[in-house]
Amino acid sequence: MEQQAAAPPEVRNLINYLRSSKSGIKNRTGVLNGKRIDYFKGKSAVKALLQPAYLKVKNAPKVGTEDEAIAVLRSALPYAFYLLVERGTGSPKPLQVVQMQSFKPDGYYAWFYEGSQLTTYLGGAAMVAVILGGVMFPLWPPIMRLGVWYLSIGLLGLIGLFFVIAIIRLIFYIITLIVASPGIWIFPQLFADVGFVESFIPLWEWDLPKKKGKKKKSKDGKEKEKAAKGGAASEGASSEKTVPVPRQAQQASIEEVEDEDA
Structure with missing residues (x-):
């Protein structure tokens, strides 16, 4: 416009x-x-x-x-x-x-x-370049075709190795689950949301359930606990006040008072 x-x-x-x-x-x-x-x-x-x-x-x-x-x-x-x-x-x-x-x-x-439209133009140009490159692959120099072949074989090998590791760790887990319960996982972080290196650390790990955090006490429970402690404290105080004094001790105290008056 x-x-x-x-x-x-x-x-x-x-x-x-x-x-x-x-x-x-x-x-x-x-x-x-x-x-x-x-x-x-x-x-x-x-x-x-x-x-x-x-x-x-x-x-x-x-x-x-x-x-x-x-x-x-x-x-x-x-x-x-x-x-x-x-x-x-x-x-x-x-x-x-x-x-x-x-x-x-x-x-x-x-x-x-x-x-x-810059992104659209760049994306369209890249798509055209990829299509032309694929169509003209037979015309590439031999060394470039050989490099692409090695690269594709390497990528396929990595993907195949990943599937082999996944199958081996599953078989090993099933065996250890029967022989040494609760079972052992090889590369337990393999499918975790972590980096490439962290996926292979640690090497193995027992399949132990994750510990749940301690549940916090409810407000009513805390109030009941405080009330119980307060009741125990009041009972202890009252028991200290109502401890009976032995009769001999009472007689000795009376005699001490009379001696002081004398």
Whole structure:
């Protein structure tokens, strides 16, 4: 479109950000003139410009508040990267471009821009190169064909070795499970979500069940325990107060008092 080609670099960088996954805009699918097309809500674009990710976009309009975000999005409308539309009923929603264009957070805007096509072009070029390389394989120099053959044999050998190790460790586990329960796994981390080297460490390991963490005591249990401890403490204190004094000790204390009075 002519309007998009005339857009300055700042606006193009803004649009590329909004069209990328970094913006977090929720794109919906509608139908415009019989063709499926993506559209978004204005409020979603405003939030995207207020995110920290937008601050990393170089050479783009500066935005600090919601009003500034609305103003920037309104200024990009004349370049027809997105246009205000009305939604109908049904699924997917039929869309119709509004004649009087404006930007408002509660409006819906259809995309007329697919984003940067660099990745698509590079992917297409790589696919064409791979196809041509495969078709022209008989014309390759002998040394290149020999190298590709060795490489393919090496990859197949690695895959075959992996399956052999998996079968051997399973057979060994079954034997040790019968002979020396609970059984031994060779390379227990082989299928774990770890690095290549960590997959072969340790060399073997008993098939012991994982220990479960101790369950935390419930609140009621803690309160009961505290109450029991408090009761025991009160009983100990009361027992100390009510210990009877021997009669001889009472008589001795009386005599000591009389001697002091005398």
